[in-house]
Amino acid sequence: MGMELTTIRDVHKHIGQTVRIGCWVHNKRSSGKIQFLQLRDGTGFIQGVVVKNEVSQDVWDEASKLTQESSLYVNGTVREDARSQSGFELDVSGVEIIQVAVNYPITPKEHGVDFLMDHRHLWLRSPRQRAIMVIRAQIIRAVQQYFDENGFYLVDPPILTPSSCEGTTNLFHTKYFDEDAYLTQSGQLYMEAAAMALGKVYSFGPTFRAEKSKTRRHLIEFWMIEPEMAFVDHEQNLVVQERFISYIVQNVLVHCRKELETLGRDVSKLESVTVPFPRITYDEAIRRLQENGHEITWGEDFGAPHETEIAQQFDKPVFITHYPASFKAFYMKPDPNRPEVVLCADMIAPEGYGEIIGGSQRIDDPELMQQRFAEHELGEDAYRWYLDLRKYGTVPHSGFGLGLERTVAWICGLEHVRETIPFPRLLYRLYP
Structure with missing residues (x-):
């Protein structure tokens, strides 16, 4: 034969x-x-x-x-x-x-989620799981195509880092010979350094959060896409984000119709994801939430119910901009006209999928960055190099991070992120 x-x-x-x-x-x-x-x-x-x-x-x-x-x-x-x-x-x-396979464990009858997760290596063969993996692969392809076509360089930041970009509470600690090291939770700070060398860059790699979280939106190990752009301000950053997301969604609609059908996805909801996206400020979001009976006051961060409430008011992703500086990352640039808020935005996906992108213009003033380091008690030893970026040829620059698995969950219309990655790492799951 x-x-x-x-x-x-x-x-x-x-x-x-x-x-x-x-x-x-x-x-x-x-x-x-x-x-x-x-x-x-x-x-x-x-x-x-x-x-x-x-x-x-x-x-x-x-x-x-x-x-x-x-x-x-x-x-x-x-x-x-x-x-x-x-x-x-x-x-x-x-x-x-x-x-000839004998007694294959996953039969056409209904199985519980735990059973299926224990047999994830076999569950991947089912039509639904295969469809999700095909769409994931297409999203990855679209991400790379978008950046390649728009003048970005792919740069790979380290996975082992001497400390954290947002505090070490949720980091996995390991020994690096006789030093302490951590598994990265973001490549962003390194991408800022790369942007000062190459102009427009992006990273695409695994990140780790040791949060003891069991929500349907959280994984312990997940993939992040983190672009960083020199000479780009907050406003220009938002335009890149909406074009990027629209490009990905339209690309999946072209290449994965059959897989979306297998998942029973309502594609009309995806077809409306075209630029421009609506934008509201944090102030306006608070007002809308209060009008809809949510007990929340200015200065509080949003949880899943708040994000869902806002998202339901729009039929495509929505930007919430200008959050209070008090609960945002130390590197975000304050609004010059109103320093208590920062030049940042979260992109909230429709249909209750929550935040898929967080981005901001970064602080470029060396003195302000030094002050932030002191306020946040960040170890200058580990991050002296980051301060150097403001010392030697500082420029306005912006970037954002997209969580791949949340994006897959939204585009596929999935209940839980555990189906978005081939072998999910969850709070109580390290097998298979």
């Missing part, structure tokens, strides 16, 4: 021809004289039809041995079929078993 392998994704190129596919049995049913094999190969799903009086006894017997998740090579003729989900079927003429 020396035929070259084809993929299920490419069968449309071979209508009326015999192809050979390496695949697994996703499901199987039989009606006496016909066996229907639901086959998958990673690129898609197709039904293989084995008709008893059209194949040899050997082929029929081999097909009869197949069980859920058995692996095989199948030969067959590609035929168009409007009723099938893929639009094609395979009239099977040959079956070569690689392995």
Whole structure:
């Protein structure tokens, strides 16, 4: 059987021809004289039809041995079929078993989330999980395309750092030979240094938060996209963010229609994600929340219910700008006209998905940055280099961070971020 392998994704190129596919049995049913094999190969799903009086006894017997998740090579003729989900079927003429799987643990019946998470390595094979992973991969591709097409350089910050950019309370501590080190929670400070060398940069890598949080929006290990741009102010930063998010969403709509259908996603909600995005200030957000019966006063940060309330008032992502300096990061630039608020924005996704981007213009005044270090009791030993950025050729600059998994959850319409990453790390889960 020396035929070259084809993929299920490419069968449309071979209508009326015999192809050979390496695949697994996703499901199987039989009606006496016909066996229907639901086959998958990673690129898609197709039904293989084995008709008893059209194949040899050997082929029929081999097909009869197949069980859920058995692996095989199948030969067959590609035929168009409007009723099938893929639009094609395979009239099977040959079956070569690689392995018959025995007692595959995930059956078509309902399983609890814990059971599925314990078998995450197998759960990934299901149509829904596969669709999510395909969309995740497309989002990553779109992120890189957007930055490549807009003059950004990819820069990789370190994962091991001497301390934290936002205090060490939620960091994983480790030993770096005889020094203390931490797993990074953000590459931002290093990206600021890179922006002073390359102009426009972005990082894309894993970040870690040791928060004992169990919400549907939190992971312990997640991926962040962190652009940083020299000579860009707060206003220009917002324009980059909305164009970037719109680009990603429209790109997924073009390339992943089938996967969004598999997930039952209402794509009309995604189609409306076009620039410009609405903007409201923190002051206005507080007013809107109070008018809708939320007990919140100026100076308090927003929780999930507050973000959801604001998001419900818009049909696309909304920027909330000019938060109080009191609870925002030390490096955010105060508004020159009103120093108690900072030139920052959170982008809140629609449909209750919460904050997907946090960004700001950064402080570029060396004296103010020195003052912030003192106020926040940040160790100058670990971050003398960061102060150097303001000392040697400081410029206005801005940046933002996008959480990949929250973005995947929103675009896919998922209840929980645990399905957005192949092997989630949660508060009580380090397996598999």
